[in-house]
Amino acid sequence: MTPDQILEHCRDLSSQPLGAVAERWKATHPGGRVVAAYPVWAPAEIIHAAGMLPLALLGGGTSVELTHADARFQSFVCSVAKSSLELGFQGIVKGVDGFVFSNICDVARNLSSIWKRNFPDAFVDYLHLPQNSTSPGVPVYAANELRRLAAGFEQAFGLKVTEPALAKSIEIYNALRARLRALYAFRIAEPQKLSTTDLYAALRAATCVPPEEAIGWLDALLAALPLRDARPRDRLRVVVEGAFCEQPPLGLLEVLEEAGCYVVEDDLLLGWRWFTSDVATDGEPFERLGAAYVNQAVPSSTRHEGREHRSAGLIEKVRRSKAQAVIFTPAKFCEPALFDYVLMKQGLERAGIPHMIVEFEEKMWTFERTRNEIETFVESMLFD
Amino acid sequence: MPAQVTERQYQGKVHEHSRRLMSDWMGRLSRAEAEGQPTGALMISGNCVELLLACHILPMFPEVTALQNAIRHKSLPLILKAEQAGYSSDNCAYVKADIGLFLDGGMGPGKPIPFPTITVCNYVGCNVYVKWFEHLADLSGSKLFMLDVPFARTPGEPTQADVQYVVAQLKELIALCEGITGRKFDIDELREILGYAARAEEGYARSKDLCKAHPAPFDAYFDAINMMGPINVLRGTKEAAEFFDVAVAEFEELVAQNLGPLSEERFRIVVEGPPPYPYYKNFRNLFAKWGAVAVASTYSTVGGIWEWGFRHDARRPLESIAEQMLRENLTNRSITARYQQIKRYVEEWEADALVIHSIKSCRLFSAGQGDMRDYFTRELGVLTLLVESDLEDPRYYAEAQLRNRIDAFFEALEHKKLVVGAAGRRGAGALPSEATV
Ligand code: SF4
Ligand code: SF4
Numbered sequence: 001m002t003p004d005q006i007l008e009h010c011r012d013l014s015s016q017p018l019g020a021v022a023e024r025w026k027a028t029h030p031g032g033r034v035v036a037a038y039p040v041w042a043p044a045e046i047i048h049a050a051g052m053l054p055l056a057l058l059g060g061g062t063s064v065e066l067t068h069a070d071a072r073f074q075s076f077v078c079s080v081a082k083s084s085l086e087l088g089f090q091g092i093v094k095g096v097d098g099f100v101f102s103n104i105c106d107v108a109r110n111l112s113s114i115w116k117r118n119f120p121d122a123f124v125d126y127l128h129l130p131q132n133s134t135s136p137g138v139p140v141y142a143a144n145e146l147r148r149l150a151a152g153f154e155q156a157f158g159l160k161v162t163e164p165a166l167a168k169s170i171e172i173y174n175a176l177r178a179r180l181r182a183l184y185a186f187r188i189a190e191p192q193k194l195s196t197t198d199l200y201a202a203l204r205a206a207t208c209v210p211p212e213e214a215i216g217w218l219d220a221l222l223a224a225l226p227l228r229d230a231r232p233r234d235r236l237r238v239v240v241e242g243a244f245c246e247q248p249p250l251g252l253l254e255v256l257e258e259a260g261c262y263v264v265e266d267d268l269l270l271g272w273r274w275f276t277s278d279v280a281t282d283g284e285p286f287e288r289l290g291a292a293y294v295n296q297a298v299p300s301s302t303r304h305e306g307r308e309h310r311s312a313g314l315i316e317k318v319r320r321s322k323a324q325a326v327i328f329t330p331a332k333f334c335e336p337a338l339f340d341y342v343l344m345k346q347g348l349e350r351a352g353i354p355h356m357i358v359e360f361e362e363k364m365w366t367f368e369r370t371r372n373e374i375e376t377f378v379e380s381m382l383f384d
Numbered sequence: 385m386p387a388q389v390t391e392r393q394y395q396g397k398v399h400e401h402s403r404r405l406m407s408d409w410m411g412r413l414s415r416a417e418a419e420g421q422p423t424g425a426l427m428i429s430g431n432c433v434e435l436l437l438a439c440h441i442l443p444m445f446p447e448v449t450a451l452q453n454a455i456r457h458k459s460l461p462l463i464l465k466a467e468q469a470g471y472s473s474d475n476c477a478y479v480k481a482d483i484g485l486f487l488d489g490g491m492g493p494g495k496p497i498p499f500p501t502i503t504v505c506n507y508v509g510c511n512v513y514v515k516w517f518e519h520l521a522d523l524s525g526s527k528l529f530m531l532d533v534p535f536a537r538t539p540g541e542p543t544q545a546d547v548q549y550v551v552a553q554l555k556e557l558i559a560l561c562e563g564i565t566g567r568k569f570d571i572d573e574l575r576e577i578l579g580y581a582a583r584a585e586e587g588y589a590r591s592k593d594l595c596k597a598h599p600a601p602f603d604a605y606f607d608a609i610n611m612m613g614p615i616n617v618l619r620g621t622k623e624a625a626e627f628f629d630v631a632v633a634e635f636e637e638l639v640a641q642n643l644g645p646l647s648e649e650r651f652r653i654v655v656e657g658p659p660p661y662p663y664y665k666n667f668r669n670l671f672a673k674w675g676a677v678a679v680a681s682t683y684s685t686v687g688g689i690w691e692w693g694f695r696h697d698a699r700r701p702l703e704s705i706a707e708q709m710l711r712e713n714l715t716n717r718s719i720t721a722r723y724q725q726i727k728r729y730v731e732e733w734e735a736d737a738l739v740i741h742s743i744k745s746c747r748l749f750s751a752g753q754g755d756m757r758d759y760f761t762r763e764l765g766v767l768t769l770l771v772e773s774d775l776e777d778p779r780y781y782a783e784a785q786l787r788n789r790i791d792a793f794f795e796a797l798e799h800k801k802l803v804v805g806a807a808g809r810r811g812a813g814a815l816p817s818e819a820t821v
Contacts, residue, residue, distance in 0.1 A: 106748040113718040132532035338472040339515035
């Protein structure tokens, strides 16, 4: 298959409503269960080890009109929280049996229990992911929290999460993440051959199918991409930072590139690429996963990294991807992203890295102003 | 509208006493740097102030600084300074006012608000705390200790493992503090401090319990603020324990005389959400003129929920500190657990209505309060008013709009009371929910 055919398949997969994705999988897995995780990170390995399908609950994008959720959440709350709840009210997630939220921010925290109250038939769990990343007891605590989640699944769905199954799932997700890392590395090397909208299509589709299936077409894509014919252009290499939870509209990603950028790093769907290296493959699997959460997590605005400054991870990304600038893309009203923006921007300024900010909402549909701003920024950099 | 309701201003004594204690503490804080007294920044909610006291570290609370600046109408220029530096108009304004104070030259070496020697982020539910203290540690250069407290998410909590997880971190914090002060930690000193803490908690709980009286002896939202300094900031000191002895005696006396904060208690309300500090008095007046008295409030429990009986326990010092942080405060509980807290208030304190003050800054409190209103009106039939402003940023306080909504609500409530009328005093459940404004 050509990259275009694979990517077409990916776009098709991720354009389906979440409930339809769940039902389609269930049609071939009678009695199977589906669990969707709200951003940023949840242990898909555990869901998979239970024989269930892990999916991503990512809001309604441009497709859903709010008719119920805006009466529950005020105007100053981000879109992804509201539109995710709306998916529940409109029955668009029917077929998904469980939902996992975590302590990424105060909105997600409240959303979790409001979800539970409004949809009492669904399984809902709220993971407490440690914000302390340096004390000795933290990895053990994290492992216990993951065990608690697994026990919740076992009780709710009458299934088992065995250690061998979890060990196997860790291997499979290691393999999936290795492919995704390879795609990102490829884009750093040859961004002209893999646009961000293409990369995003592959990434997003990987959240809609079992990992084994995604690995299949990711391998095909990785093999075919280098053969693509595209010449490098004179564009600004940028890191996009801030879209780790609410996902920007595709139009915004397009505009970024059309306005003269190569996006060489980003934090889109960060939770599905959470670990910087493979989770260890021997030892008790819950402990390995817990320790990896604490010690191998990517820098993220939703997690306190006690060992380094907020900007360190971002600066490292800039250096590693040979980027020339950073474009901050916080979702409107997203407190973690908006707070981090200040410390990150100060760090970039100390390091002499130029930056700009573009706020977005998942439903944003006109991009002309943004296009002009980015073009001006790019011009000021390229023709300086 | 019936005859004018007036304020009795009885609360002078408790208010004055609290003010004196708080300004003594502020005085010590302003002298700390000159006297070589180490300081520790802490958050109000579910804090471990007793531990810092036992470590001879003077606690300081950026939230208190922020609210004091708001009450003194000084918050807006500070917020604007922070926004100029890159903070968003959508970030919690408490943080912005605090950072703005630094940018304005009002915090740091040689200033009345010193830099903390250590920044202890007691992460109990509010994710903004993590950000705030990262920023504070960044600008002050002080050591940041992130005390991770598992969120209260299942009914069987806190588990022994949760308690031990927090205790292990508390021990780490003690070692850090010993390093700062060069002084050995003495567990007996902590026990004594916890004894004082428990006495203050008992007094605070008793004061709130007295608000079950008709009329309530004080306003458990607007006047409770006088007790929140002693209970959250000074808890563990002898002075705070004695403050509550005095307060309880005074409130008991008022109950005996059938006196409340207003000339007449016409409506008993439960208030959810923080107050608008920049317009505290104005906001209060909007309710007082209707004879509405808060008999219970959620804001008064951010630091700790003492009314259901939990006390620090000198026999289990670190464990009981951990338990309080884990479970016995509003912030580390879910919003739906708060629905149950409010429900109890409405029932046991015999309230007529629920007032939700929705705060733009504080998504911890407010994100999803529409769902809360839905629960109370639709499922419980409790009359509920939802109004919006902010606790720190005066730009979000629209008095005319608030007045219209509050007046319309109490008019409806009054009408319902008349209709339900002669059958005697009614609990909230007796009033149909369609009167919701
Ligand atoms: S977009 Fe930001 S504020 Fe909204 S749920 Fe996600 S992390 Fe929280
Ligand atoms: S979000 Fe709310 S609880 Fe958190 S710091 Fe701001 S005002 Fe306080």
